Amino acid sequence: MSLVVDEEKKARLAAAETELNFIDGDTLKKIRTKKYPHPIADAYLKEIQQAANEQVADNAAAEVTETSASSAPGTPSEAQPVEPITPAVAEAVDRSQDDTPDVPLRFVEKKRLHWTGKTYLAPLTTVGNLPFRRLCVDYGCDITCGEMGLAMSFLQGSKEEWSLVRRHPSEGIFGMQIAGSKPQLLVPAAEIIGRECAGNLDFVDVNCGCPIDLVYKTGSGSALLDAVGRLGKILIGMNKALGDIPVTVKLRTGVKDGKNTAHKLMPRLASEWGASAITLHGRTRQQRYTKLADWDYIKTCVQAVREREAEDDLPPVPIFGGGDCFSAEDYWYKMDNYGVDGVMIGRGALIKPWIFTEIKERREWDISSRERLELIRKYAEYGLNHFGSDTAGVNTTRRYLCEALSFQYRYIPIGLLETMPPRINDRAPAFRGRDELETLLASPDSRDWVKISEMFLGPAPESWSFTPKHKSNAYGSEEGQG
Ligand SMILES: Cc1cc2nc3c(=O)[nH]c(=O)nc-3n(C[C@H](O)[C@H](O)[C@H](O)COP(=O)(O)O)c2cc1C
Structure with missing residues (x-):
């Protein structure tokens, strides 16, 4: 028994020598017992709580004023000078209802992501593990992202969750992906991740696409598409907590079929909340893989972001589209026709990891x-x-x-x-x-x-059998998480 433990330890040490972002047991314990400090998150959470309290007080006061005004018809309100409602004011009022702190934001200290023209392997739960990503890098993949981890589990110091931030040195541009429902979870988790992975993490991606019920029902993943105010607060807080590490967002086109919302949300991600890159999977939450992704809509969303950036005089952020790319020809067609800076590749890489070579060399490879x-x-x-x-x-x-x-x-x-x-x-x-x-x-x-x-x-143990987690052998039934 002790021999097995020793071997395990040896193996772990060997991996720790070559891999990056290896979080040790003591640190996990500190996180688990809530002894790991996250002062930036604490200050931010206090700030938004105060803003929310003031908002409640303001609303109550406004209600009182309104009641007294209406009880004395004809009396002009002295406290509230009447402002003409211009479109800009109407928009500001509309946005204030989202309840995000109205501080002007310029995340100038962030590292810019120069992703245009680079190939990006989509985050893939279970199958997008470190060995697989390493393989894709061998075939020419430029950007890799770890499997989705839950903010709550990071804060609980879960060993499994923290293993998701591990990076192989060959991963040239590497990010981790996090899912969560609210600033109280995502902002402290981001601060700890940023500190523990400092220097070895190129971006932190917020999952706004996961369709599975378990995640959606907690208000995470694609549920954030319909919780715009909350999402804004999350992104602003994470940006603060992560210092110079960029925050990116991966989303779907909307929650319900026929009700796309991404064209409204995406300009705000880039211009108001400091997303440094956006990836859009061209499907709604409701839509499964049997129907093709909507690339025309992806193009509409890219245009909406570009218009807003031009208005605000902000530099363009990289926008990647995703959905169904399966060949070099298709990749280049999408690059040339839909206005995206890149195409994110998920199942195409799972079925043929050499797709990255095909793309780079602009050929279809009849691999033996x-x-x-x-x-x-x-x-x-x-x-x-x-x-x-x-x-x-x-x-x-x-x-x-x-x-x-x-x-x-x-x-x-x-x-x-x-x-x-x-x-x-x-x-x-x-x-x-x-x-x-x-x-x-x-x-x-x-x-x-x-x-x-x-x-x-070598031979599998007698009792060993295998049932695939994603059941991709039943055509079209994989319930991808983003
Ligand atoms: C097995 C599997 C696991 C996935 N896991 C994640 C995930 O952890 N996070 C995420 O944002 N998207 C996840 N997705 C969605 C993909 O990242 C991608 O957006 C989607 O598959 C569309 O791209 P494709 O048509 O190239 O596969 C997953 C998809 C599959 C098939």
């Missing part, structure tokens, strides 16, 4: 089964580096490798296709590959994925 097997070998190697090469590490690596294969088997070799370019929703009938290995790599049977894992990780 041998080359694909080499990719799988590398993933196994990176998995063992990260999770450890003791028994527990091998099992964890096997599990994540099988998760990865549950997407990769969906790749249809382009040498077998009748029409180009390949599209993400294309479904081929069961096919025979050009060699035995290609046929095996296309197998939808999870037992075959275990078999493939055994080529690199």
